[in-house]
Amino acid sequence: MSNKDLQPDGVPNERRIRRMLDAAARVAMRAAGDVEPNPLVGCVIARGDTIIGIGHHRRFGGPHAEREALADCRRRGHDPRGATLYCTLEPCRHHGKQPPCTDAVIGAGIARVIYARRDPGPESGGGDRVLCDAGIASLCVPDASDLAVRLSDPFVHRVRTGRPWVIAKWAQTLDGRIATRTGESQWITGPAMRRRVHRLRSCVDAVLVGVGTVLADDPMLTPRDVRRVRRDPSRVVLDTHGRTPRDAALIRSASEHRTVIVTADPAAEFPSPVRVLRVPGGGAGVDPRAAIEAIGQQLGAASILVEAGPRVLGSLLEADLVDEAFVHIAPIVLADQGAMAVASGRDAPRLADARRLTVLRSRSIGGDVEIWCRRTDAMQP
Ligand SMILES: NC(=O)c1ccc[n+]([C@@H]2O[C@H](COP(=O)([O-])OP(=O)(O)OC[C@H]3O[C@@H](n4cnc5c(N)ncnc54)[C@H](OP(=O)(O)O)[C@@H]3O)[C@@H](O)[C@H]2O)c1
Incomplete structure (x- = not known):
């Protein structure tokens, strides 16, 4: 470790911390869809500027990132003693499906731990204190790598609220319309963007629509044409009065892919194996x-x-339930005020009434543009 990269107290400078935490976050993202409800976690072990081990939590129930990185370090013939361990999330201190990461870190003789975000879990959190008690310098650095902090948003949200992470996806024209005035929306975006949607589906536990979309489009909502389906999501319809046609594609294919109707009608019945969840009515449905x-x-x-x-x-926007959005924009304009807007039903006379999201990334996919954004308050460390 060269002196210019160290602050007076021996802590690596922000540039190095960012580089290491970014690397840890990037490797962790490979497991999206494989580890939930656990967090995506990545870990780098470094001596000075040199990475000597890297690993991530690969699958639910499997070894945690710290143990993967330590194993990688040894596989490469390096001794982790005295090295610095960088982790996107505070190392856990509890026995779950795996033993505590703090045991592995202490046992390996790591000198210093730097992590991007505290673990809010009542059982898993608190590893920082365990490490400090064992004489390991442990430091939470939330402002070096945005990528590393953001990685844990869905996990932190679930621990704090007890609710699933809700991702909205829609395809729109340049002038913000999601269907023509006659309800035609297939297809606004091109084939490459539609493949992207199938990949998004393949990483979540449920895909949700309202009965209006079932009636208009009769969709299947399954992940198709993806290299590996990581999760086979339940297809869920919000259907206040049980209006979903019994011959809809979702109902007919229910024995191959789980179909769930969420209704407020105590009398609504659907053929097995369609599952019915009954919840109270309220507002628009x-x-x-x-x-x-x-x-x-x-x-x-x-x-x-x-x-x-x-x-x-x-x-969902009115109830403040949308945590993240993928907005797919096709370079076409309808310029028809009768065409359907992205979302409706809110009263928002002032700009101050708008829901604000923060853009994480925008990129072009097959001639369309994807904007990936997240609610700003989900991003508090
Ligand atoms: N471009 C895109 O990305 C995209 C995506 C999806 C759909 N679309 C288009 O959107 C159009 C359909 O629009 P839509 O608004 O009718 O579809 P929707 O939002 O999927 O379904 C609306 C229906 O869901 C039911 N519902 C149950 N609970 C609700 C709640 N809490 N809030 C609101 N609705 C609830 C209501 O019917 P009940 O009262 O009978 O339950 C309501 O009429 C179609 O033309 C479709 O092609 C476009």
């Missing part, structure tokens, strides 16, 4: 918060991809 909580608790869903039309999307 079923109570949106009760619906999201029921999908979390009764289906065990950690993440929900919302592919609904303007009514359901508007009511």
Whole structure:
């Protein structure tokens, strides 16, 4: 470690911390869809500027990132004693499906631990104190790598609220319309962007629409044409009065792919194996918060991809339930005020009434543009 990279107290400078935490975050992202409801976690072990081990939590129930990185370090013939361990999340201190990471870190003789975000879990959190008690300098650095901090947003959200992480996805024209005035929306974006949607579906526990979308598009909502389906999501319809046609594609294919109707109608029945969740009515249909909580608790869903039309999307936004959004914009303009807006049903006379999201990334995919954003208050460390 060269002196210019150290602050007076021996802590690596911000540039090095960012580089290491960014590397840890990037490797962790490979496991999206494989580890939830656990957090995505990445870990780098370094001596000065040299990375001597790198690892990530690869699958639910499997070894945690710290043990993976330590194993990688030894595989490469390095001794981790005296090295610095960089981790996107505070090392855990509890016995779950795996032994505590703090034991592995202490046992390996690591000198210093730097992590991007505290673990808010009542059992898993608090590893920092265990490390300090064992004489290991342990430091939370939340402002060096945005990528490393953001990685844990869904996990922290679930621990704090008990609700699944809700991701909205919609395809729109340049002038913000998601269907023509006659309800035509297939297809606004091109084939490459549609493949991207299938990949998003393949990483979540549930895909959600309202009955309006079922009636208009008769969708399947399954992940297709992806290299590996990491999760086979439940297909969920918000359907206050049980109007979903019994011959809809979602109902007909229910024995191959789970289909769930969320209704407020105590008498609504659907043929087996369609599952029916009953929640109270409220506002524009079923109570949106009760619906999201029921999908979390009764289906065990950690993440929900919302592919609904303007009514359901508007009511989720109104109830402040959208945590993240993928907005797919095609370079076409309808310029028809009768065409459907992205979301409806809110009263927002002032700009101050707008829901604000923070853009994480925008990129071009096959001639369309994807904007990836997240609610700003989900981003508090
Ligand atoms: N471009 C895109 O990305 C995209 C995506 C999806 C849909 N679309 C288009 O959107 C159009 C359909 O729009 P839509 O608004 O009718 O679809 P939607 O939002 O998927 O479904 C709306 C229906 O869901 C039911 N619902 C149950 N609980 C609700 C709640 N809490 N809030 C709101 N609605 C609730 C309501 O019917 P009940 O009262 O009978 O329950 C409501 O009419 C179609 O033309 C479709 O092609 C476009």
